[in-house]
Amino acid sequence: MSEPEVIKIIFDKIGNEKWSTIKVCDYLNALGVPTSYAKANRKINSKDGKRKVATANLWRPGQVLRISKNTTYKGIHTYGKRSKKERELIEREVPAIVDVELWEKVQKQLKDNQAESFKNKSRDFLLSSIVKCGDCGLTFIGSNDRKTNRAFYKCIGKQNYKNPIENKKCESKNIPADYSEDMVWEGCLNFINEPGKAVVEIEKNIKSNKEKFVNTEVEINMLNSSLLKKENEKESILDLYRKKLINSKDVEIQLSNIQSEKAQIEEKIKELNQIKDTTNQMLASVNSATEFLNSLKEKSIDADFKTKREIIKSLIKKVTVITNHDLPRKTATLQIEYNFSGNNNYNVEKIEGVTHTDMDSLQQSK
Known part of the structure; x- marks a missing residue:
């Protein structure tokens, strides 16, 4: 399959069939269509940054999104867009792969898809962007179990296409949102009232x-x-x-x-x-x-969601979820790392309470 044919498929599926970028990826990967990286045998930096490694040859939502927003495919190529200086952009006409009408339909559908994802969000998550995975290093995101309506955090590495090198999903433990947020907030209050060791370390x-x-x-x-x-x-x-x-x-x-x-x-x-x-x-x-x-x-007294979020971001560098895979059922431990700690391992609080497995929301282990 030629590159123009792949481009046409992407625009057709999103613009005419109203597919999401993830569904397009599933389709292209099922067909075995090679990515541009695979065709050119290009490599990317490994996680440690010390070597180049081959990609998993998977189409990913980010790639599809970049293609679907690229004006080159409707016949307009622009030079100078990435320049930080305020200079005149240079546009030139190039052979179009899709017509302008379809290109515009795709832009509208992308906006509709984004709006739909926000509409499905049922609650705000206090620890958004702060919780990191001890297994793969990626970020935990807030989610909801539609059957039980329980909120929890899960590693984004469990989703398809998140690991750029290995074609596999993260196997870390999900953690219940309410319970974890309460424990982290309690940790912040304890830190505010007894910060002495951190100041000495600094x-x-x-x-x-x-x-x-x-x-x-x-x-x-x-x-x-x-x-x-x-x-x-x-x-x-x-x-x-x-x-x-x-x-x-x-x-x-x-x-x-x-x-x-x-x-x-x-x-x-x-x-x-x-x-x-x-x-x-x-x-x-x-x-x-x-x-x-x-x-x-003072702020922590009767703090609302916004104030709690502000305090947590001020105090905490990150919260790491450490998953124990050795037991019959996975358990998880949270490690809080504070910004005001000179030694990353010195002022880390382990909250063992999250290892409880008698809660329904902790059954979200895969």
Whole structure:
């Protein structure tokens, strides 16, 4: 099956048959249609970032979504969309694979699909984006059992197409939402009332953190300078194209190379900024910890959902679900890691209560 034929199938299924991106993926994978990565034998970074590995050759919702939003397939190719500078975009006509009417139908259906997913959400989840999986490292998301109407958190790795390398689902334990949220909130209240150990730990590491902060900032500045040079290279290529000194094929080759180099630099900057933010927070917290915690103590009294969410995000770096696979029935333990801890393993609270298996919602184990 040729690439244009695959593109036409994607647009037809979404625009005319009102399929979701997941259903399109199921269909393409069932047909055995290879992805662009598989055709080109391209590889991606492994989870440890130290080596390149082959993909699982699966169509994924993100790929289908990018294709379905791409204006190139309706005959319009735009240069300069990713530039951070406010410069004129360059549009050129290219051979269309689908007509404009179908392309517009697909955009409407994508919006309808998104609206439908929000409509099906029956409650807000206090720990949204905070709970991480101890098995695969992905995020737990809030969900509802339609039969029992019970809410729980489950690893997003249990869904199809979430692991870019291995074609398998995560086998971690689901956790009951109400029970887990109560336990984490109780942990926050305990931390607010007895933060002493965390403050001491920060003070012990203040000197080394200052050095780390300075060194990280220097490296980020150097990388930002390199990123700016790449952006200038990109604008120079576009200027040559505007002056008709190079053709569109040369532009695509040069921009592709520049974009690849920029992506590597941006990934490193993102990593260093996370280190810098964490270090800066730790440095600032020594002088402001008492005042900060006192303000949280006041807010925590009769706190509503929004306030609880604010407090939890202020205090907690992440909550990790550790699944025990050795027992006849899986059990789970929550580990809370606080932002105000100098040592990630020092101020971690294990909430063993989640290992209870006599609750209906804990039966959501697969």
